[in-house]
Amino acid sequence: xxxxxxxxxxxxxxxxxxxxxxxxxxxxxxxxxxxxxxxxxxxxxxxxxxxxxxxxxxxxxxxxxxxxxxxxxxxxxxxxxxxxxxxxxxxxxxxxxxxxxxxxxxxxxxxxxxxxxxxxxxxxxxxxxxxxxxxxxxxxxxxxxxxxxxxxxxxxxxxxxxxxxxxxxxxxxxxxxxxxxxxxxxxxxxxxxxxxxxxxxxxxxxxxxxxxxxxxxxxxxxxxxxxxxxxxxxxxxxxxxxxxxxxxxxxxxxxxxxxxxxxxxxxxxxxxxxxxxxxxxxxxxxxxxxxxxxxxxxxxxxxxxxxxxxxxxxxxxxxxxxxxxxxxxxxxxxxxxxxxxxxxxxxxxxxxxxxxxxxxxxxxxxxxxx
Numbered sequence: 172x173x174x175x176x177x178x179x180x181x182x183x184x185x186x187x188x189x190x191x192x193x194x195x196x197x198x199x200x201x202x203x204x205x206x207x208x209x210x211x212x213x214x215x216x217x218x219x220x221x222x223x224x225x226x227x228x229x230x231x232x233x234x235x236x237x238x239x240x241x242x243x244x245x246x247x248x249x250x251x252x253x254x255x256x257x258x259x260x261x262x263x264x265x266x267x268x269x270x271x272x273x274x275x276x277x278x279x280x281x282x283x284x285x286x287x288x289x290x291x292x293x294x295x296x297x298x299x300x301x302x303x304x305x306x307x308x309x310x311x312x313x314x315x316x317x318x319x320x321x322x323x324x325x326x327x328x329x330x331x332x333x334x335x336x337x338x339x340x341x342x343x344x345x346x347x348x349x350x351x352x353x354x355x356x357x358x359x360x361x362x363x364x365x366x367x368x369x370x371x372x373x374x375x376x377x378x379x380x381x382x383x384x385x386x387x388x389x390x391x392x393x394x395x396x397x398x399x400x401x402x403x404x405x406x407x408x409x410x411x412x413x414x415x416x417x418x419x420x421x422x423x424x425x426x427x428x429x430x431x432x433x434x435x436x437x438x439x440x441x442x443x444x445x446x447x448x449x450x451x452x453x454x455x456x457x458x459x460x461x462x463x464x465x466x467x468x469x470x471x472x473x474x475x476x477x478x479x480x481x482x483x484x485x486x487x488x489x490x491x492x493x494x495x496x497x498x499x500x501x502x503x504x505x506x507x508x509x510x511x512x513x514x515x516x517x518x519x520x521x522x523x524x525x526x527x528x529x530x531x532x533x534x535x536x537x538x539x540x541x
Contacts, residue, residue: 212498243304247300338392340396340399341505342405370430405421412469450479452476
């Protein structure tokens with residue numbers, strides 16, 4: 172009972188990272204997520220797979236609360252049984268079954284009266300359990316709005332990336348779209364906003380790690396893809412782009428990398444080498460050609476690939492470990508020209524109205540003269 176209450180306090184109330192390795196909540200999520208994700212990948216694919224994976228976050232929280240409640244009811248039942256089953260039942264003889272039934276009705280404050288305590292210890296435990304059940308459920312459920320608000324704040328910024336960096340978000344494309352007359356000032360403001368977003372993400376996901384399992388509304392978006400795109404763009408700017416230099420770039424990159432490293436530590440995920448290279452030599456040539464077409468050049472050009480590689484090695488192993496665990500797809504360095512934006516993936520994308528075609532009118536019913 173004490174372990175469950177402490178787990179609930181650490182998970183829902185304590186606003187800081189828990190460094191203790193032996194935790195029931197961590198074991199619960201590790202066990203259930205591995206089973207859920209493997210079964211989902213074994214039987215589904217595409218959009219259906221993303222939908223099933225997206226259900227896990229909210230549903231797991233409900234199952235976790237059910238697990239806590241069941242453990243507390245069972246624990247109080249054991250306490251009643253240990254003190255001699257001092258209960259009076261209208262039907263049946265005293266025993267562990269009656270103790271467990273009394274514990275359940277007391278925890279949920281039903282007060283049916285068909286089983287009641289008869290001595291001082293049993294009555295005291297009944298009062299304690301009734302107060303604990305009411306307070307525990309109210310406290311846990313009361314934190315649901317805080318989780319939803321943190322999720323909404325996270326997703327509002329991620330949704331903006333569709334117009335700024337494509338879907339999935341690509342850091343080079345974000346840099347390319349800000350290459351205009353006042354683009355440098357707007358880019359500096361965007362970097363400041365993403366630094367603030369990374370700090371809020373770090374705080375919310377350390378306080379409530381369950382939010383990391385909450386997936387975004389669209390299939391090609393995620394909090395990890397957003398962080399990766401921001402760090403990719405910042406790495407390109409730190410490597411050296413002519414006409415773009417700002418201290419804000421380094422601050423945003425440091426904050427985003429801090430968030431990735433700490434979230435990986437929360438889930439005990441050591442850095443891993445990527446199974447597929449995100450940016451090989453051919454990809455780097457395509458990246459330079461893409462930037463060059465937008466009027467952006469590395470300065471100095473010599474050793475740009477090596478400088479970029481050193482920056483990538485400081486964060487890519489962590490995002491690869493997180494992507495493998497959460498089953499996220501990482502954004503590419505060079506955008507795919509055939510990828511549709513999220514607003515183009517609606518069920519009416521092939522509508523003749525959107526194509527400018529003439530829609531034939533349905534034959535109407537002729538009205539009879541009066």
